[in-house]
Amino acid sequence: MPHKEQPDFQELLARGQEGDRRAVGRMISRVETNGVADHVMMRQLWAHTGRARVIGITGPPGAGKSTMTDRMVKYWRKKDYRIGVIAVDPSSPFTGGAILGDRVRMNDLALDTGVYIRSMSTRGQLGGLSLACSGAVSVLDACGYDPILIETVGVGQSEVAVMNVADLVLVVSVPGLGDDIQAIKAGILEIGDVFAVNKADLPGADRTARELQIMLGMNPDMNADPPPILMLSAEQNQGVDALCDSVENRFALMQDSNELMTRRNRRLEKELLAYIQDRLYKRVLAPVLIADPFANNIEAFRANERNPYTWAEGIMKKIEERTP
């Protein structure tokens, strides 16, 4: 569909930049509904973005991510940062309760006008979730929030996709969750820039840290300087300051080495290509499919009167005939 000008957006943006959180919320809602498809909006946001440091926080369930996020926000608030928090609840209807519980702990933060907290959930639409999340980051960035924390709830398919939206990924683990080191292996360990062992007052914390160290050493793709591993107890508010400082230092290093810009460019490219491919589907593929839809062929496929792969070839040919 064509993108109509939305006259009030500039005004919303101006109000958001002055700290009007309702304006921020309205802009994010708009992104959530339209994604980057709302081009006029994304174009307007662009000039104001690129300042915020976006931190992804992930790890197995029960690692205390929410409490940690809560403490980190409070520490950084002392530095007068304006902070954005996006709490992502991946897909499942079952986690609905959990995330509410988490957010309750943040209620006191919600009163702080220097903090914007937003919960996001989806029904398994992976690309959709990370796109909406990325859009929300742009809004918060444009409104001067920095850092922006993206906290994921649970271990799930959306995890890595959402973490791709962050500049830096903080992986949280805890002792005594048995196989959890195992659990955070798949895909998560590779993307960690800083590692935290939470509940470090519990027995086995050192072992958990050692295991992490060993596994990070095993990673062939890991660059020369290994990511820091910090012990803390968010619940008792111990080691949170050191963690926050270490995250800020990491950002400084990434800036100097230009790694930060490289990641952001890669992310921007992926986002734009995803948008283009989506449009390509709607404008180029869909019309051809309407003429010879899959559904009309399925019985012939199953009866072996027609071959599905020949059908797919045919669809491609029709498209290519139209594109010299």
Next chain:
Amino acid sequence: MPHKEQPDFQELLARGQEGDRRAVGRMISRVETNGVADHVMMRQLWAHTGRARVIGITGPPGAGKSTMTDRMVKYWRKKDYRIGVIAVDPSSPFTGGAILGDRVRMNDLALDTGVYIRSMSTRGQLGGLSLACSGAVSVLDACGYDPILIETVGVGQSEVAVMNVADLVLVVSVPGLGDDIQAIKAGILEIGDVFAVNKADLPGADRTARELQIMLGMNPDMNADPPPILMLSAEQNQGVDALCDSVENRFALMQDSNELMTRRNRRLEKELLAYIQDRLYKRVLAPVLIADPFANNIEAFRANERNPYTWAEGIMKKIEERTP
């Protein structure tokens, strides 16, 4: 690229159907490299597929999936089924060791010519993994293996994508892994058709089963008859027969209700569309991008001399001009 005829494929297929496992392996390797892009091959396979019952086995690490798979295969072998096993290791270089360990336990099965075991791994290429897996299933199906078990290792992003390749999903849990019920929530619980509580001899097994029952009751999307929850101890080979029978019964029900065909058709459509979109990218989008690549614009984007979303619009316009 054009798909050259592969003269020896028909011969490989014939040999695979006679039980030559080396021929089966060669065909799967070809699918793994080419995916559905190897159209000639997929076309040739099609007429021979659609008989195998494809079972996905998933659950948190430490749930004993491999042992369970091992026992199930042995039980079904008594019924003279020819069985295919695909062990999927999602992405991480870290899990390399684990899966070898798992496979060792299956060594005695490897000697059984009525069983074909294949390990699959990837470096985070989600679509790639499920496509390769789906191709391997087609090969095994065409060679007369039924059932085909797809076992995933660990909890990760690939989990749900891979499970989409299966007709029926078996979700395994165990007592005492603390937050694991939590851990399997995200995306997995929704797709479970049969649930197993393994290590049922451990304390807390009943509680785990109850928790599952409650959460399945909470699922609004769940259809009228809830999925069965079975207790077993794979290690002690207790309850495995009941689990296998229950899985077979479930398949019978799905066949009667036509649910099985509905799922297979949905899967086929998704697979074909993924293939078409991949081709669309290569044949339609790529040429346009070459003329005005993202990389050449990034500095102008960052300097706010050019707007990335305007660039994306431009790319789309160029494509649409070429497609009346």
